[in-house]
Amino acid sequence: MSIQRQLIRYAKPFLFLCLVLFSLDVVFMAFHRHSYLKQFLDTFKTHRTKFADQKSAFKIVDGVDLRIIVLTFDRPESLARCLSSLNEAEYGGDKVIIDVWVDRAKGERETIHPETYRVAKKFTFRHGEVKVHNHSRHVGLHGQWLNTWDVQNSGKEIAIFIEDDTAVSRHFYKWLKAVHKKYARYPNVNGFSTQGVSIRHSGDPGYLTGPADHVCFLYPVLGTWGFSPNRQNWLKFIDWYTHASKDPNFQPHVPGILPSKWYSSFVKRGRTDRMWSIWHIYYAWKNTEYTLYPNLPGRQGLTINWKEKGLNYNKNKAKPDPLLQTWESRFVDLPDKPPVLDYTGAVVIP
Numbered sequence: 001m002s003i004q005r006q007l008i009r010y011a012k013p014f015l016f017l018c019l020v021l022f023s024l025d026v027v028f029m030a031f032h033r034h035s036y037l038k039q040f041l042d043t044f045k046t047h048r049t050k051f052a053d054q055k056s057a058f059k060i061v062d063g064v065d066l067r068i069i070v071l072t073f074d075r076p077e078s079l080a081r082c083l084s085s086l087n088e089a090e091y092g093g094d095k096v097i098i099d100v101w102v103d104r105a106k107g108e109r110e111t112i113h114p115e116t117y118r119v120a121k122k123f124t125f126r127h128g129e130v131k132v133h134n135h136s137r138h139v140g141l142h143g144q145w146l147n148t149w150d151v152q153n154s155g156k157e158i159a160i161f162i163e164d165d166t167a168v169s170r171h172f173y174k175w176l177k178a179v180h181k182k183y184a185r186y187p188n189v190n191g192f193s194t195q196g197v198s199i200r201h202s203g204d205p206g207y208l209t210g211p212a213d214h215v216c217f218l219y220p221v222l223g224t225w226g227f228s229p230n231r232q233n234w235l236k237f238i239d240w241y242t243h244a245s246k247d248p249n250f251q252p253h254v255p256g257i258l259p260s261k262w263y264s265s266f267v268k269r270g271r272t273d274r275m276w277s278i279w280h281i282y283y284a285w286k287n288t289e290y291t292l293y294p295n296l297p298g299r300q301g302l303t304i305n306w307k308e309k310g311l312n313y314n315k316n317k318a319k320p321d322p323l324l325q326t327w328e329s330r331f332v333d334l335p336d337k338p339p340v341l342d343y344t345g346a347v348v349i350p
């Protein structure tokens with residue numbers, strides 16, 4: 001026998017043994033691997049749920065700085081002008097989102113105004129995201145104002161409601177950010193109105209004016225030509241409204257003021273859906289809350305309303321109110337105790 005043959009003869013059982021051992025090892029490894037794999041998958045799974053939890057927490061922490069809620073229905077030109085003013089404004093690099101809420105027509109078909117929707121959809125916002133929301137049914141101004149801000153999950157964001165016939169000053173956000181920072185923790189400040197011109201809600205002639213040496217003032221009635229709620233107050237107000245409005249015998253009546261008269265006439269005509277703000281005015285009166293207004297030179301506003309024909313007005317007014325053009329840092333030199341005006345516009349707490 002050659003050496004070669006002998007080698008093969010002896011090697012055969014050895015190779016066989018190797019093969020057996022190797023197979024055993026493979027089985028063992030596979031078994032082991034399986035538990036490793038299982039362990040690995042488990043860890044992965046827990047990590048994944050942890051990550052998901054973190055993500056939902058982030059949704060609040062990592063939210064936007066400013067949410068602009070634009071309310072529209074069937075005025076495409078107004079909406080276009082409003083959105084373009086938002087493009088011109090300065091946001092200092094903050095995270096901004098625009099929510100455009102399009103209401104549906106009343107009646108059987110409840111259509112979305114196609115041209116208005118188109119204007120919203122084709123708008124490009126240079127400073128952030130735009131979301132266009134069709135309401136699923138006709139909601140009117142009540143639904144537009146009271147159900148479009150998810151205040152429960154709003155985190156630290158500043159929200160401002162703007163109807164489509166409003167335009168903003170380039171500087172509106174600088175002001176808004178400053179007043180929120182200063183007064184967000186004042187329990188009796190229910191929000192911030194950005195308009196510069198307002199009537200006196202007592203019905204007295206002339207416009208509301210704060211004391212000349214003050215850049216802002218507090219007033220018992222909100223202004224709806226740009227309103228940014230104080231979060232805590234808005235939460236409580238919405239909560240109260242949800243219950244109070246269910247009682248058919250309850251009337252949000254504040255004695256002796258113009259809005260109550262308007263409301264009564266709406267009640268007579270069965271059009272109470274026209275005036276959501278009376279609920280806010282009543283709630284503020286009951287709880288001694290005020291809205292902060294700017295008191296800038298020449299009654300310039302951070303927003304203006306074009307007072308067009310629509311739900312709030314019946315005729316066009318020729319001359320628009322003044323919009324703030326030139327920023328001065330003293331506009332946000334905010335006092336610890338802003339003067340308080342009453343419904344007539346008289347200073348009651350200097």
Ligand SMILES: *[C@@H]1O[C@H](CO)[C@@H](O)[C@H](O)[C@H]1NC(C)=O
Pocket residue numbers: 111112113114117134
């Ligand atoms: C909203 O309404 C418009 C106009 O009717 C329609 O074209 C669009 O698809 C709607 N969008 C959604 C998300 O329903």
